[in-house]
Amino acid sequence: MTISRRTLVQAAAAAAAAAAILPAPAIGQATAPMMRPIPSSGEQIPAIGLGTWITFNVGDDPALRDECADVMGVFFEAGGRMIDSSPMYGSSQPVIGYGLDRLGRPETLFAAEKVWASSSADGAAQLERSRSFWGVQRFDLVQVHNLVAWEAHLQTLFEMKAAGQIRYVGITTSEGRRHDLFEKIMGSHPLDFVQLTYNIVDREAEEQLLPLAAERGIAVIVNRPFRQGALTRQLDGHQLPEWAKEIGTTTWAQFILKFILSHPAITVAIPATTRVNHVRENVAAAYGVFPDAAMREQMAAYVRDL
């Protein structure tokens, strides 16, 4: 395959088309990660974030808390901003709070939380608890986790946004669940963000949700980029194709992340990890060149055929 120049050029074109409002060139910069705009505000955000499901649920274990803080430290250092959590994730919230304290409260943090409660009143109390665990003045983004009691929560969250208590409102799903309802809500509510599962093997979102997000100007957060690690483990025994070098990937994790981020509708992917070398590798995937549409298909076909 002849990729080098064509890929670079087409990647730049794809990225430009990716978001009409994308002011900064996303491609070819080695000094900063790819930035994507949040369509509802135009604010730029680095395209790799950090998930905390399971990986940050380490309870009160001091050694493991420090490891999480190290991961956060490397994440911020490499240019990452968005950290995503939920009250459902056990001790992840206080562990994030601990890490932020240890790192001197990085100003670049983009705090993405969720509300996960059966009623609006419970949701408000829960959000307040979450805020104190993180130790932040306000969350940048609050998402309705898995659409639980979504009508009630969305009303509260839009009110909070109007009052300046949060900056963005979103909804989440994962593993292809409830896409019909998801689509309906996306079409009828002024959402800033949606969060869903998308990766090189789970591509269902490409059919309806991603085009709709692009059309409605909704930012997209990608969860489970590695299928909770199952995908990277599965690919581990296989050789990366020779042409992967053309997009600067040296590992399967980066191969998958580059695939995800090169979809024009994607704003941020949020892989979770317990390891500093992995967080470094993941953020690095947001740097450099990205595949064009033809190469994306080649990448997907290569993985499918393994």
Next chain:
Amino acid sequence: MSEWWTYRPEDFLLFSPRVYWRMFELQNEALWSLHLVTVAAGLAIFMFLLRRPNRDSGWIGLLLAALWVFVGWTFLWNRYVAINWAIFYVAPLFAFQAVVLLIAAIMPGGLRLDRRDVAGWTGLLFAAAGLVLYPLFPPLVGRPWTSAEVFGIAPDPTVIVTLGLLLAARGKLLPLLFPIPSLWCLLSGVTLWTMDDRQAWLPLVMVAIVLAALGLRSLIRRSAS
């Protein structure tokens, strides 16, 4: 929860095996040398039951009640709940079990550990395994010794020893004493199984034995009456 059929048990596992076993390391480190006392107490129970099966065994109920409170408080409430919010609802059940054990221990005819039918002997065998074999598992499954689960310190061996002893017991409150430890074994077995842990079968086998033993006894009772 909608589309519940799309969820797998592992979707509910909130923590990694590494974090789970680290809890035992920290618990052991914090409580070390108390293990000698709890294991000695366990051995004393067996000595007593084998040598004086017909004597009043109320003190065993008292001891078990104390250990259920201790494990519920130190392990479930002060450690496990931090990584698994569901334990918030389970820990009080340990206190409830302790209260029922306490009442059974002090009320006349509440708990007599002198039942020696097949189920009773099987129960004693499993109780002995919970006491003696449980702490020996870590090297067999490739974990450090420091993560050993010990009777009176960690929930699984405490619960399994209790269930085994209950199978060898009689008493008015017995029906109230089986459900909580059995449910715990089920919960723990499923948790270990979702973590792909080779030890998962133990608590699950214990529940199966309890169900089989209680089923068999009720069958025998019915056919005798």
